[in-house]
Amino acid sequence: MSATIIDGKAVAQTLRHRVAQEVAALDRRPGLATILVGEDPASAIYVSNKRKLCVEAGMRDRHRLLSAQVSQAEVEDVIDELNLDPEVDGILLQLPLPKHLDAPSLIERIDPDKDVDGLTETNAGRLALGRPGLRPCTPSGVIQLLDSAAVHLEGAHAVVVGRSDLVGRPQAQLLLARDATVTVCHRHTRDLASHTRDADIVVAAAGVPKLIGAEHIKPGATVIDVGIHRTEGGLCGDVDFDAVAGIAGHITPVPGGVGPMTIATLLRNTLTAANLHNSSHRETRTNGSGPARDGVAVTAGQP
């Protein structure tokens, strides 16, 4: 093996520690609300970890567990209630949802300034236009991992494999915002290896176990694995780690790579949303007029 392993657990811990320090300095504790529908075991673990780490960072934890048979209208009511709750700065609707629910319209119902997943059309549009806004957690975490390993992004050829709303599309936008040259590959791409072999950075987010092998990677390239699959042999990603680690320059493991960054970034987004709400509140008190809510105060292009 020759690749340097990017330790997502360590980078995430540092970020969570920084968030906790900033939270401790605030007058008002930020609040994160999680909504879990049904009993998917993996989703239940992810939400339970989010809640645990939210409390560990000094934030207020709100949780709604809804039955797998809940109606669209009932979930809408919960979102409406959390949108209005002044103690809630961030709302996270855990995905995937049961099939009878219309996930895009529920996501769209979340107040964009509480959308700590960065998935509403408003925040996706802000990202596409390079405007400040809340960014999706996993792709934003990937950029932070690349920065932690000092991987040069400007002018680099980055290939994103996958085009989901949660990862692939926003990942491409975030890399573009950092001046990478971005190719997006997907299930209809012909000759995937011909694209990935040309890449300085490969982000694998296709949802196919061990899709990316040694034959897909240029020697010295950086390989980021977003996939998580439970197989009989244990957890694996979209990258065949053992094969690719002998060729890549940097690589993220599964577990311990991108996953922990997803949750740490969620906490950071919740803090960002709380800072926005606190400053809006201050403005309302001092001006007597409504706050100028033109998006959250993070730098355009930042993860």
Ligand SMILES: Nc1nc2c(c(=O)[nH]1)N[C@@H](CN(C=O)c1ccc(C(=O)N[C@@H](CCC(=O)O)C(=O)O)cc1)CN2
């Ligand atoms: N509303 C959202 N739903 C989902 C998101 C999301 O960002 N927002 N992402 C994924 C799941 N996810 C967070 O929700 C998530 C996945 C994995 C991990 C993680 O830390 N994984 C560990 C392994 C843990 C294990 O499964 O044993 C690792 O990779 O080291 C955190 C969060 C889908 N849904």
